[in-house]
Amino acid sequence: MEQKIPTMAEMAAEGKQPEILFWVGCAGSFDERAQRITRDICKILQHVGMSFAVLGTEESCTGDPAKRAGNEFLFQMQAIMNIQVLDGYNIKKIVTGCPHCFNTIRNEYPALGGNYEVIHHSQLIQQLIDEGKLKAEGGESFKGRKITFHDPCYLGRANDVYEAPRRALEILDADLVEMKRCKSNGLCCGAGGAQMFKEPEPGKKDINDERMLDVLEAKASVIASGCPFCMTMLTDGVKHIEKEQEIKVLDIAEITVKANGL
Amino acid sequence: MIEQAIFIVILAAAVYLFWKNAAKVRRNILLGREADYNNRPSDRWATMARVALGQSKMTKRPVAAILHIFVYVGFVIINIEVMEILIDGLFGSHRVFSKPLGSFYGMLIGSFEVLALLVLISCAIFLVRRNVLRLKRFTGQEMSDWPKSDANYILITEILLMTAFLTMNAADYKLQALHYSHYLQVGSFPVSGFIAPLLPSAAGALVMVERVCWWFHIIGILAFLNYLPYSKHFHILLAFPNTYYSRLQPKGQFANMDSVTNEVKAMLDPSFVPEPAEISRFGAKDVTDLTWKNLMDAYTCTECGRCTSVCPANITGKKLSPRKIMMDTRDRITEVGNNIDKHGKDYIDDKTLLDNYISREELWACTTCNACVDACPVNINPLEIITEMRRYVVMEESQAPASLNNMFGNMENNGAPWKYSQADRFNWAEKE
Numbered sequence: 001m002e003q004k005i006p007t008m009a010e011m012a013a014e015g016k017q018p019e020i021l022f023w024v025g026c027a028g029s030f031d032e033r034a035q036r037i038t039r040d041i042c043k044i045l046q047h048v049g050m051s052f053a054v055l056g057t058e059e060s061c062t063g064d065p066a067k068r069a070g071n072e073f074l075f076q077m078q079a080i081m082n083i084q085v086l087d088g089y090n091i092k093k094i095v096t097g098c099p100h101c102f103n104t105i106r107n108e109y110p111a112l113g114g115n116y117e118v119i120h121h122s123q124l125i126q127q128l129i130d131e132g133k134l135k136a137e138g139g140e141s142f143k144g145r146k147i148t149f150h151d152p153c154y155l156g157r158a159n160d161v162y163e164a165p166r167r168a169l170e171i172l173d174a175d176l177v178e179m180k181r182c183k184s185n186g187l188c189c190g191a192g193g194a195q196m197f198k199e200p201e202p203g204k205k206d207i208n209d210e211r212m213l214d215v216l217e218a219k220a221s222v223i224a225s226g227c228p229f230c231m232t233m234l235t236d237g238v239k240h241i242e243k244e245q246e247i248k249v250l251d252i253a254e255i256t257v258k259a260n261g262l
Numbered sequence: 263m264i265e266q267a268i269f270i271v272i273l274a275a276a277v278y279l280f281w282k283n284a285a286k287v288r289r290n291i292l293l294g295r296e297a298d299y300n301n302r303p304s305d306r307w308a309t310m311a312r313v314a315l316g317q318s319k320m321t322k323r324p325v326a327a328i329l330h331i332f333v334y335v336g337f338v339i340i341n342i343e344v345m346e347i348l349i350d351g352l353f354g355s356h357r358v359f360s361k362p363l364g365s366f367y368g369m370l371i372g373s374f375e376v377l378a379l380l381v382l383i384s385c386a387i388f389l390v391r392r393n394v395l396r397l398k399r400f401t402g403q404e405m406s407d408w409p410k411s412d413a414n415y416i417l418i419t420e421i422l423l424m425t426a427f428l429t430m431n432a433a434d435y436k437l438q439a440l441h442y443s444h445y446l447q448v449g450s451f452p453v454s455g456f457i458a459p460l461l462p463s464a465a466g467a468l469v470m471v472e473r474v475c476w477w478f479h480i481i482g483i484l485a486f487l488n489y490l491p492y493s494k495h496f497h498i499l500l501a502f503p504n505t506y507y508s509r510l511q512p513k514g515q516f517a518n519m520d521s522v523t524n525e526v527k528a529m530l531d532p533s534f535v536p537e538p539a540e541i542s543r544f545g546a547k548d549v550t551d552l553t554w555k556n557l558m559d560a561y562t563c564t565e566c567g568r569c570t571s572v573c574p575a576n577i578t579g580k581k582l583s584p585r586k587i588m589m590d591t592r593d594r595i596t597e598v599g600n601n602i603d604k605h606g607k608d609y610i611d612d613k614t615l616l617d618n619y620i621s622r623e624e625l626w627a628c629t630t631c632n633a634c635v636d637a638c639p640v641n642i643n644p645l646e647i648i649t650e651m652r653r654y655v656v657m658e659e660s661q662a663p664a665s666l667n668n669m670f671g672n673m674e675n676n677g678a679p680w681k682y683s684q685a686d687r688f689n690w691a692e693k694e
Contacts, residue, residue: 026677
């Protein structure tokens with residue numbers, strides 16, 4: 001990164017409090033593809049001059065995959081430890097780079113005493129666009145390109161966020177197309193519910209391959225998403241149909257960064 | 263007088279039997295764990311009005327929605343007619359509403375007849391969809407003989423009831439034209455007028471037809487009422503309480519296990535003394551480990567299969583079918599209830615919902631994507647049952663798939679589901 005990413009520990013040492021905490025998440029921290037998205041979210045925050053910080057090595061898994069898999073003990077251990085860290089820094093507002101982190105902190109931490117205003121990065125981008133702080137100029141043009149948005153389950157159905165990511169795409173002047181199964185009818189990428197960490201059960205095909213039927217039908221050249229797990233599954237799906245040259249899978253943050261030449 | 267006496271006996275028997283069987287279903291539902299669904303009453307009434315009364319979630323499938331709305335409105339409106347039939351039956355009157363309502367009565371009868379015809383046509387189309395076109399939604403491993411027959415019995419009964427209703431009106435209409443006895447002229451019969459020419463013209467025979475159809479119609483309705491507690495068709499009643507008691511939280515919010523919170527807090531802080539709680543198992547092995555709302559969901563399910571048709575696991579050929587989860591839950595709680603009736607309330611058989619009904623393969627195929635929950639027209643939640651059963655398998659049995667156990671281990675040791683060191687968590691900032 002050109003600019004240094006501030007951590008909460010550093011900020012606290014200087015007696016400063018950022019406007020927002022960027023919760024990176026495990027995929028965003030470790031997965032190479034997702035790391036790029038993480039850096040792009042930082043670039044957007046730096047571009048608009050928003051004061052933010054990350055937890056760095058103090059961050060830990062929200063416990064989402066444990067919770068979905070039925071390991072409530074492990075989930076609550078993770079949650080309570082994270083809440084201690086967040087409350088220790090007096091965090092009020094969080095933006096996440098992952099719908100799973102977003103859902104877990106937003107909806108499941110309050111029962112364990114963690115109350116924060118949590119938004120997903122697509123909602124942040126929407127807010128910045130609405131406030132006129134973020135545009136789509138000075139970078140790659142998406143004009144006329146066929147873009148479709150794949151709704152992550154934990155952003156869409158789980159939390160009814162359908163419009164924010166679409167708003168981020170609308171300003172591109174691109175040709176936005178919807179897949180047959182979209183919004184509340186959206187088809188899962190196949191990774192939710194801790195499936196990301198196990199082999200699928202026996203069946204006729206993998207779920208991400210099924211999703212490629214919708215992508216092909218929509219004739220999209222860009223699949224946009226907002227979830228690191230969807231990113232992995234959709235990228236693999238595109239590979240399986242051997243369309244890596246024609247179809248790109250991009251996160252909303254990556255598209256925003258490209259469009260603004262950040 | 264004899265007719266009235268017979269009517270009263272049949273009516274009393276039917277109401278008593280229905281009450282008894284409905285009470286049994288209620289008792290079975292209450293075998294579930296406690297759960298609080300009484301907050302935000304105004305949101306609950308609004309949800310019920312929108313989803314059950316207003317059928318808002320049916321619209322995603324327009325053809326089925328239109329046909330279903332005909333049958334639904336027909337069912338609700340024709341109940342006014344049934345009220346008249348009940349009063350006539352009890353007091354020996356004939357078309358008791360006709361005099362006080364005057365010309366409005368004619369309009370009512372006309373609208374009942376149009377609705378009856380629409381119900382009849384819709385049910386016929388439903389039968390064709392199930393048995394001739396064999397829509398994929400109505401097939402699947404759980405759609406065995408009984409669920410298929412159940413659906414057909416319901417549709418055939420409704421067709422017979424509507425036919426009897428229209429034939430009765432046709433005979434009445436003809437008798438009115440003959441100015442026969444107490445058959446007073448009461449307006450037009452827009453549908454049965456067309457059936458009338460098919461009926462005999464002798465007054466005696468017409469009275470016979472009218473009476474037979476009248477009795478068939480009302481006895482049919484009472485028999486149908488008593489069929490409900492044994493059938494998927496119970497949804498016509500349970501849809502209302504079940505939507506009232508909807509989950510109002512965001513779909514992504516899975517219930518917090520307070521029993522676990524106590525243990526975790528005690529583990530992290532040795533001075534923490536948890537409030538004494540009833541000792542129960544973690545998660546669900548059998549139906550009685552589920553909440554009463556999960557069980558009400560099961561009795562409300564009408565096996566339409568919208569959940570299964572949108573389930574990514576099912577679409578890609580996995581064994582999981584959310585509809586089967588609900589049907590298994592209902593079959594098992596019914597079995598538990600029958601055991602209590604036969605052997606007393608402490609009887610324990612050697613079966614459980616897990617393994618005897620729902621396999622682990624089904625549980626582990628779920629992506630928790632909430633598509634099934636979103637698709638249900640009466641707000642049933644199969645995902646909550648799947649999650650509860652996963653909790654039992656993981657926390658009581660430690661029988662999660664090996665790869666998930668690895669993931670748990672990683673999370674415990676280094677705070678991430680993968681085997682990366684916590685110290686490397688911020689390395690992404692160093693790269694370009």
